[in-house]
Amino acid sequence: MLASPLPYPATPRSASPRRNFVRAFPLPGAALLGAAALVTSLTAAVPAQAAVPRAAQALVAAAPDIPLANVKAHLTQFQNIANANGGNRAHGRPGYLASVTYVKGLLDAAGYTTTQQSFTYNGATGYNLIADWPGGDTSDTLMIGAHLDSVTAGPGINDNGTGSAANLEVALAVARTGHQPDRHLRFAWWGAEELGLRGSRAYVNGLTTAQRSAITGYLNFDMVGSPNPGYFLYDGDNSDGVGAGPGPAGSAQIEQTLAAYFTSIGVPTRGTDFDGRSDYGPFISAGIPAGGIFTGAEGRKTSAQVTLWGGTTGAFDPCYHASCDTTANVNDTALNRNADAIAYTVWALSGDGGTGPTPGTPVWSDGFETATGWTAGTADTATSGRFERGIPGATSSSGVTTQLGTAAAGSYELVTGATAGSTAGDNDVDGGTTSIVSPSITLPAGTITLTFAYYLAHLNNATSGDYLRVRVIGSTTSTVFTQAGAASNRGAAWSTATVNLSSFAGQSVRLSVEAADTGTGSLIEAAVDNVSITRS
Numbered sequence: 001m002l003a004s005p006l007p008y009p010a011t012p013r014s015a016s017p018r019r020n021f022v023r024a025f026p027l028p029g030a031a032l033l034g035a036a037a038l039v040t041s042l043t044a045a046v047p048a049q050a051a052v053p054r055a056a057q058a059l060v061a062a063a064p065d066i067p068l069a070n071v072k073a074h075l076t077q078f079q080n081i082a083n084a085n086g087g088n089r090a091h092g093r094p095g096y097l098a099s100v101t102y103v104k105g106l107l108d109a110a111g112y113t114t115t116q117q118s119f120t121y122n123g124a125t126g127y128n129l130i131a132d133w134p135g136g137d138t139s140d141t142l143m144i145g146a147h148l149d150s151v152t153a154g155p156g157i158n159d160n161g162t163g164s165a166a167n168l169e170v171a172l173a174v175a176r177t178g179h180q181p182d183r184h185l186r187f188a189w190w191g192a193e194e195l196g197l198r199g200s201r202a203y204v205n206g207l208t209t210a211q212r213s214a215i216t217g218y219l220n221f222d223m224v225g226s227p228n229p230g231y232f233l234y235d236g237d238n239s240d241g242v243g244a245g246p247g248p249a250g251s252a253q254i255e256q257t258l259a260a261y262f263t264s265i266g267v268p269t270r271g272t273d274f275d276g277r278s279d280y281g282p283f284i285s286a287g288i289p290a291g292g293i294f295t296g297a298e299g300r301k302t303s304a305q306v307t308l309w310g311g312t313t314g315a316f317d318p319c320y321h322a323s324c325d326t327t328a329n330v331n332d333t334a335l336n337r338n339a340d341a342i343a344y345t346v347w348a349l350s351g352d353g354g355t356g357p358t359p360g361t362p363v364w365s366d367g368f369e370t371a372t373g374w375t376a377g378t379a380d381t382a383t384s385g386r387f388e389r390g391i392p393g394a395t396s397s398s399g400v401t402t403q404l405g406t407a408a409a410g411s412y413e414l415v416t417g418a419t420a421g422s423t424a425g426d427n428d429v430d431g432g433t434t435s436i437v438s439p440s441i442t443l444p445a446g447t448i449t450l451t452f453a454y455y456l457a458h459l460n461n462a463t464s465g466d467y468l469r470v471r472v473i474g475s476t477t478s479t480v481f482t483q484a485g486a487a488s489n490r491g492a493a494w495s496t497a498t499v500n501l502s503s504f505a506g507q508s509v510r511l512s513v514e515a516a517d518t519g520t521g522s523l524i525e526a527a528v529d530n531v532s533i534t535r536s
Helices: 036-043 054-060 068-083 094-110 157-177 198-205 209-214 251-264 280-285 303-309 332-350
Strands: 113-121 124-133 137-147 183-190 215-221 232-234 270-272 290-294 361-366 387-390 395-397 400-403 413-416 433-437 448-458 467-473 477-484 495-500 508-516 524-535
Touching: 068 094, 068 157, 068 332, 094 113, 094 124, 094 157, 094 183, 113 198, 124 157, 124 198, 137 157, 137 198, 137 209, 137 332, 157 183, 157 215, 157 332, 183 198, 183 332, 198 280, 209 215, 215 280, 215 332, 232 251, 251 290, 251 332, 251 477, 251 495, 280 290, 290 332, 387 433, 387 508, 400 448, 400 524, 448 467, 448 477, 467 524, 477 495, 508 524
Parallel strands: 137 183, 137 215, 215 290, 232 270
Antiparallel strands: 113 124, 124 183, 232 290, 361 524, 387 413, 395 400, 413 524, 433 508, 448 495, 448 524, 467 477, 467 508
16 A cells, blocks of 8 residues: 555546447467466366356355465465565566466466556556456456555565465455455556556556446455554545545445455444545546555554454554564454455345345335334333434534434434434433334345445444444344444444345344443434345
8 A cells, every 4th residue: 555645536436338349358478487386286276267147146155164274374375475476466566467467377377367567657567367266147247356566665465465375365265265246346456556646647558548447346455464563444435524535336236245245244344535645546447436445554543442342542653664574564354354245245245236235135124204113122220212213314523423414215214202302412322322123024035135324423422332233122122233332423324234134034023223422412413214134
């Protein structure tokens, strides 16, 4: 990742139609050098892509777990390459070309069509590696990228061996499972990112208008294993309201899909700005929707972030752009979570030829425009701001929006104290918990998915003990979603959550939407809308 922001986007972020044909890239004529040992160990189980018929898609629809050991094996290879080539894998240096050769060898053996694209910068030849998985709609291409180069000062294992290795193992998992999505999948490893996004810029600038239009989404993974990690998602919808603004249309859906994975494992995320520091820059400049994960670079983790994620108030990566960015400079937990999140997102976004998971067959939904029998919880302790179905009144405090004056759709929603009151704190949650419970819902057999719009808003007097959560009450009661508070301002902004309820299939259940103010004098507001359950 670059040390300072670049002026991206250079052109306005505008969406454009993306259904044109993309010309196939030719195979390079250059001979490959080998990585035979790991080709054998990591791809021995890869079936021929043609061996899995499209009728069998349902058998491979769920994203696989990405083995941390495999990702770390790639990092060890990158470290060994740097050790053998002057301590780095930088643009124009032999360590970079050796890294390209290593990745290319694995992908060729797995059945990808690879292209080693060259460009020139600072008098040296650089390379991008492009890998296309056969099949899928090439006019609807999902692209997944990471920069493969390091700085000259060190081997670049976190920056960005982690993103490169995680993407590589996800690409190999696509081959191992015989995944045949509706969208065409294209993986990329960029050169000379550390010198100004030179490789990704060369790639995007070299595309025809039709080829650009065929790329309907770009996922970027740069530094996903920082030793003192945060969990940041590129802010596609600009819900944070800082910096460069939202990404092109479709970026919000990418962010929401990534967020849904982290929600499912109980890990909170925060937004990070599209500030032009990584290879999404040329793509968003071209109007291509983008998103991704970032665990932090030279910035310092705040005390609130320590409360949120653990770690220390030091730098996210104290070895950023330094010789100590070695295999010892990686947090295994973050790397494992993020590799699985990449796989989840690739499977979710590629399976339906669009920008989100397949909707499935409707089972039950409620937009709250009519009363359907939600009832107040029997054990509520909150003295004000109890959940109700209502038309919300807008409230704010010190410039922070605490309650939106509009529902996610229509006029009604479930909201904590719908009336605005004379001050922001008049009808917020106070004194404990509040809940509202749905009517009984009969779930059929199959894969069951719950989606809903939500927000939790609070000021910096909130604590991590405050929350919005959703529980499912069936033969057992389980918390399936939690958004925790924190000692920081969080303005109200609609987000979407997606939760797998398949463990409740065949049961009659109720949904319980709950919020809590466990601190003294905290200002807490929450809302839920557009609740939907589908079967696939």
